[in-house]
Each structure stands twice: as C-alpha cells, then as structure tokens.
Amino acid sequence: MLIGPAILFSVGFCFVPMAMSLFWSFTSYNGIQSPQLVGVQNYTDLFADPRFIRSLTNTLVFALLTMTVGPVLGLGSALLLNRRIRLQGLFRGVFFLPVTMSLVVVATMWKMLLNDAGLLNRVFLALGLPSHDWLADPSTSLLSVGVASIWQGFGFETVIFLAALQAVSRELYEAASLDGAGPWRSFLAVTLPALRPTVLFVYVIGLIGAFQAFDQVFVMTQGGPLSSTTTVVFYLVDRFRALDLGHASAAAYLLVVFLAALSAVQLRIGRRDS
Numbered sequence: 001m002l003i004g005p006a007i008l009f010s011v012g013f014c015f016v017p018m019a020m021s022l023f024w025s026f027t028s029y030n031g032i033q034s035p036q037l038v039g040v041q042n043y044t045d046l047f048a049d050p051r052f053i054r055s056l057t058n059t060l061v062f063a064l065l066t067m068t069v070g071p072v073l074g075l076g077s078a079l080l081l082n083r084r085i086r087l088q089g090l091f092r093g094v095f096f097l098p099v100t101m102s103l104v105v106v107a108t109m110w111k112m113l114l115n116d117a118g119l120l121n122r123v124f125l126a127l128g129l130p131s132h133d134w135l136a137d138p139s140t141s142l143l144s145v146g147v148a149s150i151w152q153g154f155g156f157e158t159v160i161f162l163a164a165l166q167a168v169s170r171e172l173y174e175a176a177s178l179d180g181a182g183p184w185r186s187f188l189a190v191t192l193p194a195l196r197p198t199v200l201f202v203y204v205i206g207l208i209g210a211f212q213a214f215d216q217v218f219v220m221t222q223g224g225p226l227s228s229t230t231t232v233v234f235y236l237v238d239r240f241r242a243l244d245l246g247h248a249s250a251a252a253y254l255l256v257v258f259l260a261a262l263s264a265v266q267l268r269i270g271r272r273d274s
C-alpha cells in the first residue's frame with residue numbers, strides 16, 4: 001500500500017509514455033491525425049538525414065571532449081583537496097558550487113562571457129590580442145559549449161573521486177613508501193587500482209549525461225551556427241516541436257539503445273578488470 005502510489009506514478013508518467021513513444025517510432029504521426037504504421041522507415045530515414053548524422057557526430061565529439069577533460073580535472077582537483085591544506089572545506093564547497101547551479105544559469109553566464117562583447121574578448125583586447133565571437137563561429141562553437149559543460153560538471157567528479165580517495169587505506173601508501181615507491185609510482189600502483197570502480201561509475205554516468213546534452217546547447221547556440229552544435233537530443237526535441245513524432249521517437253530510441261549498449265560494455269570491462 002505504501003509503494004503503490006509511487007508505482008502508479010512511475011507507470012503513468014514513465015513507462016506508459018515510453019511504450020507509446022516506442023510505438024510512434026514505427027509510425028508516421030503528427031499528434032493530430034491517426035498514426036500510420038511505416039515499419040522501420042523512420043529509422044532508415046534518420047540515417048539518410050544529413051542533419052541527424054551531423055547531430056550524432058557533434059554528440060560524439062562533445063562526449064569525447066567532456067569525458068576526456070572533465071574526469072581528469074576532477075581527479076586532479078580531488079588529489080589536491082585530499083591533502084591537509086588551509087580552508088579545505090571552503091575549497092571543496094567552491095569546487096562543488098557550479099554543480100548546484102542550474103544548467104540554464106551556467107549556460108547563460110558562459111554565453112555572456114563568450115559573446116562578441118563578452119568579458120573574454122575584453123580581456124583579449126586589453127592584452128592587444130584579437131577578439132573572437134566564439135559562439136558564432138562553427139569551428140569554436142561546440143568547443144565553447146563543451147567548456148561550459150566541463151566547468152559546470154567536473155565538481156561532481158571531484159566530490160566522487162575525493163570520497164573514493166578518502167576510503168583508500170593509508171597503510172597501502174606506507175607499504176609502497178617502504179618499498180621505495182615515489183609519489184608517481186604510488187599513484188599508479190595504489191591510487192588508480194583503488195579508484196577503478198569509481199572511474200567506471202564516473203564514466204558511465206558522465207557519458208550518459210554527455211549524450212543527453214540539451215540545455216546548454218539550447219541556451220547558448222540554439223543548435224547553430226550551421227548545425228555545428230546540434231546534438232541528438234536537440235535534434236529529437238526539434239522534431240517533437242515540429243510535430244514529427246515518428247522520427248523524434250525513433251531518434252530517442254536509437255539513443256536509448258546506443259547508451260544501453262555503451263553502458264553494458266563499460267560495466268563488462270569493469271567486471272573483467274576487477
């Protein structure tokens with residue numbers, strides 16, 4: 001009786017819409033007329049759509065960028081914060097503060113920093129360097145969105161890594177020191193093996209989040225310029241807004257299948273390594 005309302009809420013607002021979307025992915029449906037079954041035509045249309053292919057490529061590049069730099073920054077800052085330093089609690093709060101902020105707020109801040117008259121260009125001009133409209137240039141727009149996402153998210157990775165570091169027994173480091181291991185060798189032989197489950201968790205959660213990027217793209221660039229920042233989620237939301245529910249649902253389920261397969265591979269590798 002106690003969990004019944006939660007189950008009904010999940011079924012009504014999660015599983016039923018998921019099932020409806022799966023059905024729509026095999027139909028031609030605009031939300032007004034009756035859906036017409038088209039089989040796998042929506043899926044084949046997506047792979048023939050240059051804009052969808054571009055969005056898929058952008059998403060892969062975005063995920064590679066954020067999940068290469070973000071965890072490294074998170075681990076590095078966690079290693080620094082794991083030391084006995086003054087104002088340790090303050091620094092931990094400062095690193096985690098961006099995570100508590102809305103992505104819309106963060107994206108708006110970075111949009112103001114990176115636009116043609118933004119603070120970054122003012123600093124460049126003061127130093128005698130040429131300014132650049134980072135968000136309006138297709139060659140730098142995706143990088144700019146990625147930088148904003150990394151800044152907002154690596155505090156979460158910092159906290160996760162810091163918690164894992166504090167769980168590593170000091171006796172292991174003492175034993176490594178007695179064996180003549182220096183800081184770098186201790187990091188490779190003690191710290192990294194102890195952090196392997198945490199690294200796996202960070203990458204599984206991080207990649208899922210990276211492939212679902214939407215808010216920062218919507219606020220900072222609206223998918224432009226020239227579709228240079230259009231991600232898969234931005235593409236499928238755009239299809240929903242155009243009442244092209246069949247192709248939008250197909251894109252959503254392609255993303256679900258890809259993320260499920262990617263997560264399964266990561267978890268399998270993690271279990272094998274352990």
